[in-house]
Amino acid sequence: MDAKLKVLILGTGFAGQGHADAFRSAGAEVVGIVGRTPSVLNDVAEKMAIPYASTDWQAALQACRPDIVSIATPGGAHYDAIKQAIEFGCHVFSDKPLTDSGETSAELYQMAMQKKVKTAFAASFRYMAHILHAKQLVASGAIGEPVEVECISHFNLERDIPFGWSHRKEEGGGRLNNNFTHMISIVTSVVGEKILSIMGEVRDDLGRAPIVEGVHNFKTRRDFIPKDLNDPALKWGESNVEWSYTVLAQLESPFAKKPVSALFKHGGLTPNFDDNHIVFHGTKGAIYIKGHYGMGPLFYWGDSKTWEELPIPKDIVDDLPDISGDTERNWHYLARQFVKDISGEPYTPYPSFKEGSQYQQLIDLIRNNNNWTDVSHLQ
Structure with a gap:
């Protein structure tokens, strides 16, 4: 054109x-x-x-x-x-x-x-360089048949970030909307796009946030945290959406005979003791990527039986836009x-909207919190 x-x-x-x-x-x-x-x-x-x-x-x-x-x-x-x-x-x-x-x-x-x-x-963090590399490795058979994926992240977000859309379900807030959408996209891009089954649990461990005028840019909202949170004149807004979630999924993979298990564990307000990470386990090896969205570096466990850091392949580097922010x-x-x-x-x-629609329907199911079995009566 x-x-x-x-x-x-x-x-x-x-x-x-x-x-x-x-x-x-x-x-x-x-x-x-x-x-x-x-x-x-x-x-x-x-x-x-x-x-x-x-x-x-x-x-x-x-x-x-x-x-x-x-x-x-x-x-x-x-x-x-x-x-x-x-x-x-x-x-x-x-x-x-x-x-x-x-x-x-x-x-x-x-x-x-x-x-x-x-x-x-x-849901574009599937385009992180190390995620693209993991996709190549899994497709090449480097870890054998994928069997399990583990995604662990704790963000330790400030509890007093000013009240806004991220605190309200009806405005598109919540950690499922703004974290899980990326994570499920990352995992399916590497293992296989078809999601077979899912279950999960969510928790709102925030409660409320201060109402502050003048916040127009999501990236700079921390700059508006009130200096005196005990000010009696300060107004507060109520959160009605999750700040932590745990999700289990089974995925169909073209590289495996059996469904692949995936764990997604995210705490928006809790601190991490060790690195946030994504791990792909297979029958013959594993891939470990540091960072909650696969920032890297990437480590591979194979025949050597040790973790070896792998560089990003040149074809991936050459294909990425020359932009600094992830x-x-x-x-x-x-x-x-x-x-x-x-x-x-x-x-x-x-x-596309196919994935956007599917992810949102999954989020609705997870938010139901109806996967628990009452065992309090057991002796």
């Missing part, structure tokens, strides 16, 4: 600006941006040289007539905007979660299929594949 694809961005914060950079890097033209707060919106549009800025999403669709819309707001604001974009005939790139419920996510997926528009879902680099990688697909060029398969 000779003409550049036109992109309209919804959201002015860290994600909105990151999506805009990613699509520009992929060769698309960012023609407009929509935000909620006029002063912030105008500042971002001017800073990023985006020609059109509006607080009205429907008007922006009409004025910009984009080929692609990029949804970069908290998940609770996704449904109406995505629905309108699909009805308008736009391809849609959405950050996670797709919506705040499995039902509405499934509806959007079906709408996109019916309208024949392409979709991308930014989140931003992964957006660039996904946007590049999405633009290639829409343009009719060869591309690597990427997560």
